Amino acid sequence: MSLTTLHTASCGFESARQVGVLPDDHPSHRLHGHSFVARIRAALPDDWAAFPGAQVSTLSQRLQACTAPLDYRLLNEVLPLPTDENLARWLRDRLDVPGLEQVGIQSTADQGVDLDRHDQAHVWRRYRFQSAHKLPNVPLGHKCGRLHGHGFEVILHANQDAGGRDISIDYDHLDEVWAPFHYQLHQRYLNAIEGLENPTSEVIAGWLWDRLKGVLPELSWVTVYETGSCGANFNGADYRIWKEMTLDSALFLRQAPSDDPLSHIHGHTYTLRLHLSAPLDTVMGWTVDFGDVKDRFNPIFKALDHHPLHELPGLDDCDTASLSHWILTEARKVLPQEDRVDLYETRGSGAIALLGHEGPALPI
Template sequence: MSLSTLHTASSGFEAARQVGVLPDAHRARRLHGHSFMARVRADLPANWGPYPGAEVKTLTEQLQACTAQLDYRLLNDVLPLPTDENLARWLRDQLQVPGLEQIGIQSTADQGVDLDRHDQAHVWRRYRFESAHKLPNVPMGHKCGRLHGHGFEVILHANQDAGGRDLSIDYDHLDAIWAPFHYQLHHKFLNAIEGLENPTSEVLAGWLWQRLKGVLPELSWVTVYETGSCGANFNGTDYRIWKELTLDSALFLREAPADDPLSHIHGHTYTLRLHLSAPLDTVMGWTVDFGDVKDRFNPIFKALDHHPLHELPGLADCDAASLAHWILKEARKTLPQVDRVDLYETRGCGAVAVAGQDGPMLPI
């Protein structure tokens, strides 16, 4: 099994801008402001940082030093056209980080651009609708067989070779494409819609893909949040699901020098995402039942939550990367479909352990 690690960091900043490249009537041509979030993913070389385990802290500090130059600024004073794409490029140029794979600008909670080292722009926009459904093929007594409802969320992901352009795909273009789907899905009983007779998250993601790809050729993934902590992705070929949990745990870093605060016992409320990839069960309409994921992972969760991590058997150290790989290894014993673990110590700052395809990054 081939394993890889990505370290992640994020940093917020408050800034104003005008985006003059947009049409005259576009609202973003006017002076306005955002609570921006910058985030990076890096395949860091061995021995990067002052000591093993310091990668997240060091990467975060370097990103914060860059975003401090943008905080409470008019961004047009820093670069002529401060689109999300150009802000990502500016930060990429400022960061002296080896192995930088992707840098993203999340300009609101519902939109952003992730730019990779090849100038490929991954644009995403989030939408919401309130609907009812039930799953007709589940076993007797399964809670999802009863009529119930969700506040669903959908993220449309679109990839495009930005080629150095100031703007790749305008968010308003995605809004216009999504509008008829919102009308079709919002305040509806999903089972009554043709093609959604068994409306699992996976089926809904595939249903949307089939109808969106023709009008949005750049579409790369459709993400469906069934709840705030679980959902499905589909890219036209592969189905992926994720389950999110939080852990309240204590730790210290064995490799940290004695005068470093991380050498002392401290703690985090971790955000943990388990990602699973599996073929679609054509009868059940899912890859793996979310309930099964929770039940099978529960013994590992109980060993982590409200426990000192430095006492875990087989865990070399408690840095985010070591812990993510430990969780991946243990989870695959009962959930072999798990091929990625995202573990964040704080918002957007942590590590991703990958044993298969990477898949889309979810907003933070």
């Protein structure tokens, strides 16, 4: 498998809008406002930035400059129909960035659209339910074998060729599709529901897929958050899981010019997501136990957290692309199912190192 590197950036802007293409009784038809987040992913040429390692800061600056005309504005004065899809197109057409793979607009913490260069719209919306469960097949003494509960989160992802349309899939349509499932799952004991006798995150994602795909043909992934830092994805064929953590680390960039602040020792609270892909264990109901991921990765985590990254052996430089490559290489030694590492030095700004398919975009 070949290694792909994507650099990412995000920034926020505060704007009002009125989406006149929607029916008169639709809430978004009225004048309203959002704290938007714009995010981009790009496969940048090696020589694009002023020096190796400057890609994230340069990409962030380009995105901030592009979104500046939208900040504290009535968006209808900038573009006639400011849907999330059209905002993403507006940014895509104005960003001077090579290798641009995806432009996303996150209009709330729970909804957004990611638009690729082929005008394929990836629409997503997040839902929540509070339920109890236990895993009946885990080894004796495993904490998940005890009856416990979670504030689960589900993201429905729907892909569609937008074809230049102002709106691809209305978020309200996703609400209508989700409503009966919320009734089935919210404030319930999941093990008592037919098909969820072993309700792991993977099994819940597959259960939802089987029941949603018929009423939402555009469904592309189902994501289930078991906690805020781990969950599973299913697309009807493949299962993926992820584990998220934060790192507090110091660094400097070796190749930065001496007059650049990045050449000086500084630090970040990084957000790190480990993504793993594996077949489903039909007895356990999972691909890889989240606890095993944490335990096996823990020595690598300890080498990164609260340490100077520039002292890591075998690390060429401390930019997020180099770091994500290093983490992916080290993680695969103990977790061969690992095929993607997301590393953000600030919210949504960093690099992704991946082998094979990227999988679904998750909120930042």
